[in-house]
Amino acid sequence: MIKWLKWMIDRSNASPDNEANREAGLRWLFSFIRPQRNAIILVLLLSVLASAMVLLQPWLTKMLIDDGLLAKDYSMLLQLSGLMIAIGIFNTGLSGFNRYCHTKLSGQILFALREDLYQHLQKLSPTFYAQRRIGDLLSRMDVDVAQIQRFAVDALFASVSSVLGLLGAISMMLILSWQLSLMVVVLIPLEVIWLRWMRRKVEQQARGLRERSADLSSFLVETLPVMKFIQSVGQEPRESHRLQQFGGQYLDQLLILQVVEFFTHALPSTLTSCARAGVFLIGGYWVIEGQWQLGALIAFSTYLGMALGPVQSLLGLYVAIQKMVVSLDRVAELRQQPVVVDSLTDTVPLSEHGVGTLKLEQVSFCHHNRTEAILREVSLEIKAGLKVAISGASGAGKSTFIDLLQRHYDPDTGRILFDGVDLRRCHLAELRRRIAVVSQDIVLFRGSLLDNLRYACPSATDEQVKAAAIQAQLGELIAALPQGLLTPLGERGQQLSGGQKQRIAIARALLQQPKILILDEATSAVDEHTEQEIIQAVDQLFSGRTRILISHRQSTLQDADLYLKLEQGQLTEYQNWPQAQQRPAV
Numbered sequence: 001m002i003k004w005l006k007w008m009i010d011r012s013n014a015s016p017d018n019e020a021n022r023e024a025g026l027r028w029l030f031s032f033i034r035p036q037r038n039a040i041i042l043v044l045l046l047s048v049l050a051s052a053m054v055l056l057q058p059w060l061t062k063m064l065i066d067d068g069l070l071a072k073d074y075s076m077l078l079q080l081s082g083l084m085i086a087i088g089i090f091n092t093g094l095s096g097f098n099r100y101c102h103t104k105l106s107g108q109i110l111f112a113l114r115e116d117l118y119q120h121l122q123k124l125s126p127t128f129y130a131q132r133r134i135g136d137l138l139s140r141m142d143v144d145v146a147q148i149q150r151f152a153v154d155a156l157f158a159s160v161s162s163v164l165g166l167l168g169a170i171s172m173m174l175i176l177s178w179q180l181s182l183m184v185v186v187l188i189p190l191e192v193i194w195l196r197w198m199r200r201k202v203e204q205q206a207r208g209l210r211e212r213s214a215d216l217s218s219f220l221v222e223t224l225p226v227m228k229f230i231q232s233v234g235q236e237p238r239e240s241h242r243l244q245q246f247g248g249q250y251l252d253q254l255l256i257l258q259v260v261e262f263f264t265h266a267l268p269s270t271l272t273s274c275a276r277a278g279v280f281l282i283g284g285y286w287v288i289e290g291q292w293q294l295g296a297l298i299a300f301s302t303y304l305g306m307a308l309g310p311v312q313s314l315l316g317l318y319v320a321i322q323k324m325v326v327s328l329d330r331v332a333e334l335r336q337q338p339v340v341v342d343s344l345t346d347t348v349p350l351s352e353h354g355v356g357t358l359k360l361e362q363v364s365f366c367h368h369n370r371t372e373a374i375l376r377e378v379s380l381e382i383k384a385g386l387k388v389a390i391s392g393a394s395g396a397g398k399s400t401f402i403d404l405l406q407r408h409y410d411p412d413t414g415r416i417l418f419d420g421v422d423l424r425r426c427h428l429a430e431l432r433r434r435i436a437v438v439s440q441d442i443v444l445f446r447g448s449l450l451d452n453l454r455y456a457c458p459s460a461t462d463e464q465v466k467a468a469a470i471q472a473q474l475g476e477l478i479a480a481l482p483q484g485l486l487t488p489l490g491e492r493g494q495q496l497s498g499g500q501k502q503r504i505a506i507a508r509a510l511l512q513q514p515k516i517l518i519l520d521e522a523t524s525a526v527d528e529h530t531e532q533e534i535i536q537a538v539d540q541l542f543s544g545r546t547r548i549l550i551s552h553r554q555s556t557l558q559d560a561d562l563y564l565k566l567e568q569g570q571l572t573e574y575q576n577w578p579q580a581q582q583r584p585a586v
């Protein structure tokens, strides 16, 4: 099947890399089709049955005219009419059942494809997301996957029933008149040659359309969440104009594709009309001359329609393959993005009694495509239970350092150890459960406050969540909300203040029971008084556990047990905050 598809796909402008990607994409697609073998066989059998029933109808009409009407046989007329009614009822039931099985199969493949792609995206690093437009990812996940699935199921079944219909109709036509049948068969190679010539154009324009559609999605994803900012800087007309431009480009591309598709189908349709006229001319002459029966001519012309219909839909399928390839390439490109960080199969379990000591051994790290290293051969130990303050100029790499601790990236050289275990050997989820990060941007999902608090720890009971919320001083907020903990927070918790969101994040971290709590600029959005309250709460609630605080503010970093400053790839230790602000290091 893969070989057949590769033959159908235009390779004239594909590089060996593209070819390899495409083949991997096809293999990926078929890995979802194969497990549905039984359901596919059932739907195929139903299609065969449906095609046979359709083929029977014109033959019955022929018998009705020639053996019933023209022969004036009333009993035959009655029997054939009864048979036609029975077949009609059977066909209705068959098509309903066929449709149900087909939709179920099609949906199962669609969601399996999407889930697999989503699971792959879940493993990709922050660098990948920093480089990609979310709208484009959305469009690949949504429209491209649906396009592939539509082809994989709908088009393949359509092709099977078309081939069956075609073979059946041609056989019936040959039985009725082989001379007229030849006329039709000669057309098929002509149409195939034309389509092979047109396919590259279709693929090119379909690719353009998918890209314009991704531009539109990206625009909406980018601007809708920040409408407040656009309003406050008065740029609504500019964004409306941009939408107009994207819309215009999309429409232009759509029209070009329509024109190309029109010409692709126009020649075969014209040839078809000529063939039909030819059949009526020659067949009609034979009937007038008494060499052929009227019923046979009517049945032949019906079978001719039935044969040309499948030819048209097979040719349409040929065009659909070129469009599907565009989507398959776009999805395969995502599917082949390398997973930089993944759990090994033989991970070393982290002890529940471990205290959470962190050790860096000769760690160096530089972001992909950057020249300036974030860490250069840094060796350091952060003993458990300390309150650690990390300062450093903006862009020095403090957040990247935290990403390395949570293993969003691996060091280029050297290693990081958690309780003596190299992070590369830890199970990712286990490691990340032990290191909770509260950052400036608190992520809140649509759902109740309760659901949001429980997000990192879904097994927590309502009582545990409530206790954590009270500890994080959310009592007042809960009392003020109309449905308490069950109040929906709305999109991204826009109705909450910065301090309230921060407390939600702390309550979440409390439920997570981490060994290490990291506050990465977590309090920079709140006033100093609220900040002091939050930090006091953290010191109290997480006392005895390692707390790493990152900030530019002195008020946040005071009273630490260890001061670290990140500067030019070095993490230098200082005795206190004022010293950390000056040189030299201790």
Ligand SMILES: Nc1ncnc2c1ncn2[C@@H]1O[C@H](COP(=O)(O)OP(=O)(O)OP(=O)(O)O)[C@@H](O)[C@H]1O
Residues within 6 Å of the ligand: 126, 127, 128, 130, 367, 368, 370, 374, 392, 393, 394, 395, 396, 397, 398, 399, 400, 401
């Ligand atoms: N995913 C990424 N890919 C490439 N470069 C990145 C990536 N993330 C951050 N950087 C770059 O790495 C450097 C350090 O960024 P980082 O966010 O770690 O700094 P920071 O010290 O936390 O800054 P700030 O105090 O302003 O938050 C910056 O130059 C930034 O542009």
